[in-house]
Amino acid sequence: xxxxxxxxxxxxxxxxxFLTINCxxxxxxxxxxFWYVQYPGEGLQLLLKATKADDKGSNKGFEATYRxxxxxxxxxxxxxxxxxxxxxxCALSGGSQGNLIFGKGTKLSVKP
Amino acid sequence: xxxxxQSPSNKVTEKGKDVELRCDPIxxxxxxxxxxxxxxxxxxxxxxxxxxxxxxxxxxPSDRFSAERTGGSVSTLTIxxxxxxxxxxxxxxxSPSGSQYNEQxxxxxxxxxxx
Numbered sequence: 001x002x003x004x005x006x007x008x009x010x011x012x013x014x015x016x017x018f019l020t021i022n023c024x025x026x027x028x029x030x031x032x033x034f035w036y037v038q039y040p041g042e043g044l045q046l047l048l049k050a051t052k053a054d055d056k057g058s059n060k061g062f063e064a065t066y067r068x069x070x071x072x073x074x075x076x077x078x079x080x081x082x083x084x085x086x087x088x089x090c091a092l093s094g095g096s097q098g099n100l101i102f103g104k105g106t107k108l109s110v111k112p
Numbered sequence: 113x114x115x116x117x118q119s120p121s122n123k124v125t126e127k128g129k130d131v132e133l134r135c136d137p138i139x140x141x142x143x144x145x146x147x148x149x150x151x152x153x154x155x156x157x158x159x160x161x162x163x164x165x166x167x168x169x170x171x172x173p174s175d176r177f178s179a180e181r182t183g184g185s186v187s188t189l190t191i192x193x194x195x196x197x198x199x200x201x202x203x204x205x206x207s208p209s210g211s212q213y214n215e216q217x218x219x220x221x222x223x224x225x226x227x
Contacts, residue, residue, distance in 0.1 A: 032212050044203065044218040051213050093212035095157055097168055099145055100205075100216060102155035 002027045002094035006103035009087075013080055013110050021075040021106045023064075023090035031094040033057075033066050033073040038087045038105075047075075047088070080110045114138065116219035118204050124225045125194055133189045133222045137206030144187050145207070145216060146179060150200035158202075161187060162210050194226045 007022040025033065035047040035057070048057030050066035050073065057064050062077045073090060090103040117136045125131050137144050146158040158171050161181040172178070176195075181187040191198055201223050205216035 034215065036218075043220040044205075046215045046217075049215060089155065097157075097160040097171075098143065098207075098210040098212060099147075099157040099160055099171075100155075101157070104154040 002031070002092060002101050004090050004092055004101055004103040006088075006090045006106055008104070009107040011106060011108045013108070015082055015110055015112050016079045017110075019075070019077040019080045019084075019108070021088055021090075021108070023073045023075065023103060025071050025073065025090075025092050025094075027071075027092055027094040029094070031092040033064070034091045034093070034100065035062070035064055035073070035075050036089045036091060036102075038089065040086070044089065080108070082110045082112055084108060085110045116204055116206050116217050118202075118219040118222050120222060121220065122223045122225075124227065126227050127196060128193055130190065130192045131194055131224065133191075133202050133224070135187045135189070135204030135206075135219060137185065137187070137204070138217055139185075141206035141208055141217070142184065143207040143210045143214075143216075144181060145205045146187070146189050147203040147205065148173075148200045149203055149221070153200075155203075158189070160210070191224075194224075196226050199224055199226045 032051045034049045036044045037047045048059040050057040053068035055066045087105045091100040144161040176192045179189045201221040203221045204219045207214045
């Protein structure tokens with residue numbers, strides 16, 4: 001079945017460091033791919049998405065490219081801030097009922 | 113505009129009691145999803161509504177769980193005879209349609225604690 005695997009956390013970085021959170025997927029067909037973020041005490045919100053191969057999603061300095069050849073959708077940011085501390089979830093739209101299938105989440109802590 | 117709202121935000125109940133969780137989707141969104149977020153299981157899909165219809169209830173964890181949606185809008189998730197393993201955050205999401213290209217907009221969740 002369809003699934004998402006993302007790197008286990010927690011990840012701790014210093015402010016202005018480079019961030020990569022790896023995400024790989026298994027899916028039939030051509031799903032859309034998403035990164036959602038959950039800030040402390042808040043609900044899930046969409047960070048970025050890509051709907052077809054080679055698409056790059058970007059938002060708030062974060063980027064991810066839909067790589068069909070490596071079945072990956074890694075999240076990157078060139079310079080993280082303390083305010084980026086959150087849990088990040090990779091997801092694909094491959095559920096049998098149009099539901100999202102999520103990775104287990106990666107907790108990011110950014111220290112000043 | 114208003115986002116997805118859920119109530120209550122927190123619910124503490126005793127084992128064996130019934131609970132009702134409510135979701136108000138974004139106006140005009142025809143697709144509505146329920147998920148459960150727990151420490152051991154991550155984010156787990158429960159049920160999907162297109163309009164008032166839920167074509168497949170197989171994602172519900174047990175027959176103690178049921179859900180309905182009325183008027184193509186508000187949805188309630190009911191858990192009967194709650195058990196401690198039902199403790200989790202229950203998330204509702206809505207989308208303009210069931211298309212895979214649409215993002216899902218999530219509510220803040222209901223944190224359920226079963227004592």
